[in-house]
Amino acid sequence: MNLKTTNTSNLNFKKKDGESFPGYLYYQPIVKNKQLLGLNCLVLDVSENKQIEYKYKRNQQRLRKVLDLVPHMIFLKDGNGNILLANKACADFYNTTTKQLVYSNIADFHKSKSECEEILKEDREVISNKTELFVKSVVRTDLSQNIHSFEATKVAFTEPKSKKTHSLGILVDVTEKKRVEREIEETKEKYRLLVERGTDGIHDYSNPNHCFCQ
Known part of the structure; x- marks a missing residue:
């Protein structure tokens, strides 16, 4: 049976016992002699999907809170400098927000061309060799042209599903030290x-x- 679906996924239905549940509504018009006689309907219970989605969002929010509580810069980038993950410390360094920083390119925010080239070189080395890199002292310049000293650790991180490898790094500001x-x-x-x-x-x-x- 070739059914059509409604445009919304937020419909609520009720079972015989009165319990409500979220679902998708699929329907097929019953037409005879160009007259609509009724609808063949199918309701798909997506309660389990909603629970999985809720748990996923809750875990994402929990991870975000944990990352943002860390005072050190944490990031995940691909080999082209695209930022896939960044915490609040990263955003603060570039005087922006995590929403603006994620899915942008490091070159959009880091204005020192030579430092950008150095960052990209390190990330590509980690990704291609799937290894760990520790740099005791690296210099990074913020948007106000203040120079900061960092201890940098970068490791290769491979996504379970896509099998793509990225550079996961943490930078500890040791300027005052x-x-x-x-x-x-x-x-x-x-x-x-x-x-x-x-x-x-x-x-x-x-x-x-x-x-x-x-």
């Missing part, structure tokens, strides 16, 4: 020079117990 490390090294160097060049003892007035003598 690097700044503190530089200040400590500079302070050590100053003390070293003072000790080497000084003829008298050097006293640390911030701590009465610290005295450096040559």
Whole structure:
């Protein structure tokens, strides 16, 4: 029987016991002598499909909340720089939203051409070799031309259904850590020079117990 379907998938029907359920309505007109005598109807219960859809959406929302709570940049990209997944930390870095960032290209937001080429090279290396890449210090420039230092980890991620491999990465901003490390090294160097060049003892007035003598 060649049935037609209504345009909507949100129809609710009732069983004999009064319980309602979502379903699709399929129908076929009964025509005789060009007169409509009635309809042959078939209702398909899609309760189970709706439950699966609901669970899928709920899991997606849960995953999104978890990703956005992570303060580090998390992303999933293909070998052409197309962004398939990004969390709030990524969006904040590019002064945009996750909705605008996902399904765009990294070149649309990252304005440093040389850094874009470096990012793409790393992603393609991870994807082609299906391996892991750890970079202790990478430099990335934001839209305000502020330079940030990151520790980057990228791994190959293969989708179960399509079998396509992408680059899954996490970038930890270590800009402040690097700044503190530089200040400590500079302070050590100053003390070293003072000790080497000084003829008298050097006293640390911030701590009465610290005295450096040559």
